[in-house]
Amino acid sequence: MDWVEKYRPQRLQDVVGNSGAVRQMYEWARDWSRQKKPLVLYGKPGIGKTSSAHALANDMNWEVVELNASDQRTKSALERVAGAGSTTASLSGATRKLILLDEADNLHGQADRGGAKAIVEIIAAARQPIILIANDYYALSRDLKAATEPVQFRALQARSIVPRLRQICAAERMACDPVALDEIANRAGGDMRAAVNMLYAAAIGKEHLTAEDLHTSAKDERSTIFELVGGAYKGLRDADLLRMAVQVEDTPDAVEQWLEGSIDHMPDSASRAKGYACLSRADEFIGRTYRRQYYTLWRYASAIMLIGVADAAGAHGVHGRILPPARWQKMGTSKKQKAVRGGLARKLSGMTHIPEDALREDFFTAISIIVEQDPATYVREFQLDADELALLIHDRAMATKVVKDVAKEEKAKEKKISGKEKPSGKGRKTRDNDPPGDDSGDVQQDLPPGQATLF
Structure with a gap:
C-alpha cells in the first residue's frame, strides 16, 4: 500500500493545516439539518479536501456514498446513486449517509450531460448531508454556487508539512535527515499528497534518507495553462516559456486562444497591437500544421506567440483573473x-x-x-x-x-395537504358515498394524462 492511502487522516484532528475550514466542516455536521446548505470544499489538489470529508464522516459515524470523475455522471446516474442515497437512510447502522461528489467542477461534456442541473435538484430534495469537492470554485455553475456553502482549503505551508513527514518516517522506522524533509516540503508547493509521494519514492529500499536521495522523487512539475499565460505576461525568460509550453496539456491553438483572451491585460493599445500581430503570425503556422499534418511547425507557433506576447507585454503582468477566451x-x-x-x-x-x-x-x-x-x-x-x-x-x-x-406554491400546497389530519371515519359520511360534485357546484372533467390545454 502506498503511503498516501496508508497514512490518510482518519479523524479531523489528524488533518494537517486548514484549521478554519476543518472547524467550519465540524460545526456544519455537528447540528446538521435539512435546512442547511451542502458544503463545497474547494482549493488546489492534494491539500486534504477529500481526506477531510472522509475524516468528518468517521467522526460523525456517517456512511459515505461517493461519486468521482471516473464515474458516469449523467443526470440519470446521479439521480440513481446520489439521489437515492440522499433520500434514504443507511442500512449499515450509520447515523446518516454523507453524499460526496468529487471534482464537481469537472461536470462537462457528453458524459456529464445534465449533471450540474441534477445536482441542484438532488440538493433541493436531499434528506442526507451532501459535500461537493472542487478545485476551481469559479467553474461551478451559478445555480450550484447559490445552493451551497463554500469552504476554502488553502495550500499548506512547508513548516506544517514537515512534522507530518517526520511522523511517517517514525512509523516506518526510517531515519530521515531534517534537510531532506525540509527539501521535500518546499518542493511540494503546499501539496501534502505530493510530499508524501515524494517521501515514499525516495525511501524505497532505504533505511536512512538523505537530501541526495531526492533526485528521483521530484514532484511532477507539469505547468498549467494559467502559469504559462501568467508567465508570458510577466516576462519570463524565453527558455522558461518554451519549456512550460511543452509541459502544458493544451495544444498550441488552445494556448493561442488563452493568450488572446487575456490581451486586455496589456498596458496600452500599442502593446495590444503588437501582441495581436504575434498571435496572427503564430496562427499562420498553426493553420499550416493542420493543412500539412506537419506538427513540427507547432514549435514555431509556440515560440512566436509566447515570446512575442511576452515582449509586447513588457513584464507588465496580469492584473486580474486569467479567463478562458470569450x-x-x-x-x-x-x-x-x-x-x-x-x-x-x-x-x-x-x-x-x-x-x-x-x-x-x-x-x-x-x-x-x-x-x-x-x-x-x-x-x-x-x-x-x-x-x-x-x-x-x-x-x-x-x-x-x-x-x-x-415551486414555492407547489411546496406550500404539499405541506398543507400533508399537514391535514385524516378524519377518524366515525360518525362521518364517507367520501365514497358522496355524490360527485357535492363540494362544488361545477363538475370539472379531467383531461387525459399528457393532454395540454394550450389550444
Missing part, C-alpha cells in the same frame, strides 16, 4: 440554448401532438406569445424550468422568478 463561453451558451430549444420542442410536441419540425417552424412564435400572457400557468401545465421559460418569454430574470414562485 468565444468559448459564447459557443457554450449557444450550444446550451440549442439543447434547451430541442428539449422544449420535444416536450411540447408530445403534449400538443404537433410534429417537432412543424412546431418549431410554425407554432413557436404563437406559443411564446400565449405563454407570455400567463407564464405561471404554463410553467405548471408544461412543467417548464427557468431555461425553457426564458426561451419562450425572452426574459431570464422574470423566468427565474416565475419558476421559483411556482
